[in-house]
Amino acid sequence: MNVPFYGHVRQYQGMKSEIDARIQEVILSGQYVQGPMLKKFEEELAAYAGLKYAIGVGNGTDALWLTFLSLGLGEGDELITNANTFFATAEAMWIAGCTAVLVDCDKETRCIDPAAVRKAITKRTKAIVPVHLYGQCAPMREIRKIADEFGLFVVEDNAQGIDARGDDFRIGELSDAVCISFIIQKNLGTFGDGGAIWTNHAYINDKVRKLRNHGSSKRDVHSMGFNSRLDDLHAGILSAKLKHIGEWSDRRIAIAKQYEIGLKGCDFLDLPRARPGYRHVYHLYEVETKDPADRNKLLDYLNKNGIDAKTHYSIAIHMQEGFPWGKDARVVTPLTNAEKSAASCISLPMFPELTDEEVQYTIRTICDWPKPK
Numbered sequence: 001m002n003v004p005f006y007g008h009v010r011q012y013q014g015m016k017s018e019i020d021a022r023i024q025e026v027i028l029s030g031q032y033v034q035g036p037m038l039k040k041f042e043e044e045l046a047a048y049a050g051l052k053y054a055i056g057v058g059n060g061t062d063a064l065w066l067t068f069l070s071l072g073l074g075e076g077d078e079l080i081t082n083a084n085t086f087f088a089t090a091e092a093m094w095i096a097g098c099t100a101v102l103v104d105c106d107k108e109t110r111c112i113d114p115a116a117v118r119k120a121i122t123k124r125t126k127a128i129v130p131v132h133l134y135g136q137c138a139p140m141r142e143i144r145k146i147a148d149e150f151g152l153f154v155v156e157d158n159a160q161g162i163d164a165r166g167d168d169f170r171i172g173e174l175s176d177a178v179c180i181s182f183i184i185q186k187n188l189g190t191f192g193d194g195g196a197i198w199t200n201h202a203y204i205n206d207k208v209r210k211l212r213n214h215g216s217s218k219r220d221v222h223s224m225g226f227n228s229r230l231d232d233l234h235a236g237i238l239s240a241k242l243k244h245i246g247e248w249s250d251r252r253i254a255i256a257k258q259y260e261i262g263l264k265g266c267d268f269l270d271l272p273r274a275r276p277g278y279r280h281v282y283h284l285y286e287v288e289t290k291d292p293a294d295r296n297k298l299l300d301y302l303n304k305n306g307i308d309a310k311t312h313y314s315i316a317i318h319m320q321e322g323f324p325w326g327k328d329a330r331v332v333t334p335l336t337n338a339e340k341s342a343a344s345c346i347s348l349p350m351f352p353e354l355t356d357e358e359v360q361y362t363i364r365t366i367c368d369w370p371k372p373k
């Protein structure tokens with residue numbers, strides 16, 4: 001059996017008529033950039049989050065750095081995030097001219113460790129950027145408390161956690177802004193690139209809307225800006241998909257339960273841990289081999305048996321060759337948990353259209369692993 005890692009085509013086949021109708025609607029409207037479909041999707045997205053504003057931009061990386069610029073952040077300002085995230089979290093800080101400060105993650109959830117954040121704060125610290133890694137909310141209450149104590153901005157990197165929730169907080173409730181990615185493999189993904197920002201602050205909304213459109217909010221009137229807009233075609237596709245996000249997350253959670261039950265006897269693996277009461281939406285189902293020396297052997301075995309397992313992320317940001325390429329960065333040690341995670345992580349197939357047979361085959365294959373001595 002072959003078990004794929006992504007299910008985009010299966011998802012499209014399951015809702016072809018809905019997506020095709022939106023694409024036609026946009027094409028026939030004659031307006032493709034900042035047109036009516038983008039406006040409609042932004043309104044739906046804001047209502048879905050229970051936040052005042054949603055602003056569509058070109059991708060999740062732009063969502064982050066445009067937000068940093070809208071907050072007036074730049075050279076000399078330190079922004080704290082975890083070292084075990086996708087590269088773009090730090091990259092966006094560098095694009096904005098800021099200093100990326102990389103700290104350790106929590107041993108169990110792999111989200112940012114509030115104690116490590118506290119240790120990293122200096123006079124130059126301006127913002128904390130927690131990542132809802134793998135689809136689980138970062139400990140936002142603890143992060144908010146630190147931010148209030150030191151007068152810092154909080155920008156959530158929510159590229160991976162759309163539809164996730166904390167125990168008694170929603171995404172966006174405890175921060176200044178939330179940045180989203182709609183690249184195809186995300187839980188809400190388009191057929192290409194896309195991104196958005198959620199915020200309750202009118203000044204962030206106004207500033208980002210101008211920045212994304214050549215510094216313009218009125219025809220022929222410009223200040224310095226960029227071109228980073230969410231096309232109406234993508235907005236239409238995402239609008240059709242947004243209606244399904246709840247049921248897709250529920251299916252991801254059900255698959256995670258199957259993995260949890262089936263793999264609990266595998267003493268060579270650590271399984272993902274959801275914080276009690278949190279809605280973890282499993283953008284990725286990331287297991288770790290207890291012994292980092294086993295990781296590549298198990299990954300190779302899975303791939304040879306038709307299971308398209310991968311790694312997220314096998315090289316922590318500060319371990320990338322050439323880091324930090326002349327950019328301003330600070331690493332706050334120890335980074336023991338982030339480095340252990342990089343050395344031992346494996347992502348198992350996880351998408352809503354995965355069949356129970358594929359999940360059970362993956363479980364059986366892992367359980368039957370003839371662990372090399």
Ligand SMILES: Cc1ncc(COP(=O)(O)O)c(C=O)c1O
Binds near residue numbers: 085089160
């Ligand atoms: C945690 C995280 N931050 C930022 C990004 C950047 O998003 P994009 O690829 O849309 O620029 C991604 C995903 O790609 C991500 O996973």
